[in-house]
Amino acid sequence: MHIEVAPDGVMERVALVSGWAPTPLVLGYYALGAWKVLQCGQQVGLYDALAPGPLTVDEAARACGCDPTGMRVLLTGLAGYGIVRKCKGKYVFEKEAARFLASSSPTSVADLLAFGRDLERLLDALPDAVRTGRHLNLHHIPHDPGFWDRYLGGLASAARFLGPVLARLVPLPAPRNRLLDVAGGHGLWSAGYCGRYPGLRATVLDLPEALPTGRSIVEKAGFADRVTFLGGDLRTTPWGEGWDAVLLFNILHNLGADDAARAMEQAFAALRPGGVLVIVDGENPGDADRVTMNAAFGALLFFVLSDSGVWPEPQVRTWATGAGFSRIHRRRVLQFPGLMALTCVK
Numbered sequence: 001m002h003i004e005v006a007p008d009g010v011m012e013r014v015a016l017v018s019g020w021a022p023t024p025l026v027l028g029y030y031a032l033g034a035w036k037v038l039q040c041g042q043q044v045g046l047y048d049a050l051a052p053g054p055l056t057v058d059e060a061a062r063a064c065g066c067d068p069t070g071m072r073v074l075l076t077g078l079a080g081y082g083i084v085r086k087c088k089g090k091y092v093f094e095k096e097a098a099r100f101l102a103s104s105s106p107t108s109v110a111d112l113l114a115f116g117r118d119l120e121r122l123l124d125a126l127p128d129a130v131r132t133g134r135h136l137n138l139h140h141i142p143h144d145p146g147f148w149d150r151y152l153g154g155l156a157s158a159a160r161f162l163g164p165v166l167a168r169l170v171p172l173p174a175p176r177n178r179l180l181d182v183a184g185g186h187g188l189w190s191a192g193y194c195g196r197y198p199g200l201r202a203t204v205l206d207l208p209e210a211l212p213t214g215r216s217i218v219e220k221a222g223f224a225d226r227v228t229f230l231g232g233d234l235r236t237t238p239w240g241e242g243w244d245a246v247l248l249f250n251i252l253h254n255l256g257a258d259d260a261a262r263a264m265e266q267a268f269a270a271l272r273p274g275g276v277l278v279i280v281d282g283e284n285p286g287d288a289d290r291v292t293m294n295a296a297f298g299a300l301l302f303f304v305l306s307d308s309g310v311w312p313e314p315q316v317r318t319w320a321t322g323a324g325f326s327r328i329h330r331r332r333v334l335q336f337p338g339l340m341a342l343t344c345v346k
Helices: 010-018 023-043 046-050 057-064 068-080 097-101 110-123 126-132 147-169 188-196 208-221 257-270 293-306 313-323
Strands: 084-087 090-093 178-182 201-206 227-231 243-249 271-282 326-332 339-345
Touching: 023 046, 023 068, 023 097, 023 110, 046 057, 046 068, 046 090, 046 097, 057 068, 057 090, 068 084, 068 090, 090 097, 110 147, 110 293, 126 293, 147 188, 147 208, 178 188, 178 257, 188 201, 188 208, 188 227, 188 243, 201 208, 208 227, 243 257, 257 271, 257 313, 271 293, 271 313, 313 326, 313 339
Parallel strands: 178 201, 178 243, 201 227, 243 271
Antiparallel strands: 084 090, 271 339, 326 339
16 A cells, blocks of 8 residues: 555646656645644544534534634545545545544544654654664653553554454464463453453563553453563563464564564474464565555654664565474455564464
8 A cells, every 4th residue: 555646637637747746745745734634633522523423513613622613624624635525514424434533433543643643753853863873762762651551552543453353364273272462562462362262361571661551451451351461571581481372463663683583583482382473564575676655664663763664574584484483374464554464383
């Protein structure tokens, strides 16, 4: 999946074909607008107000405690980006938008929009990182008291609907009794698998700062009796042994090459014979002649945050086989474009 500049009408098509239009600027300008207008709708409570049904501008303004003129501008902006549409004088969610933007929806990603404000602040360090090579080390620098709630809450909003999807997409081999979820702070990857396999119990290994938020999220999801937490650093804390499955979900992109290779070795040592390592991370085919938007953004984002990046799939496979894994199988996660899953058997 990628974002592109597409023309509306004949004259814009002519401008694009002729090369008159500054497409890089247009792409950045309107992509920024999409992000900010989406965040604004979440911040003022519009998505929850629209969830029960269509509203006029005045009704939406009253429900959100906003100025009617400002609300008209916001709804017009959201309509321009295809999030809402106007029908018989009222605004209603377009297509599937309510599923992902209303906080009452089980597939809502609204909290990820809230964490996006943190990402904007962190990405301000990109020019300095490019000039100097210095990065932020996101998980090991001081943060304000609400950071871990926003961070894990945002990640959990995506995992809340993706967790059960991945549990169906990537089944675990029997017996399915013990699962280790490495750096799975919010606990919902584990909860997804526990929801599919009634006899499964999971342990989440993550930094101590993440644990209070993770425990709260898992408790609200109804899995506090089957998902437990262990505080530590995946690089130095023992992983134990005899696990039926180990999850490395969205963590390799935060590890440097040496730590990523070592994580594969630790996973192999922690699994029982026949156990499975499941890796979920950004899709990067590793083709230097055709860089995808996902791989490009991942390279920038995780360079700033962790001095890492979305590792090319051939490199991940090399680490896995070097650690001793075999029967490496790849699956695309169609429900979340840009993600891939690899299963590796001990």
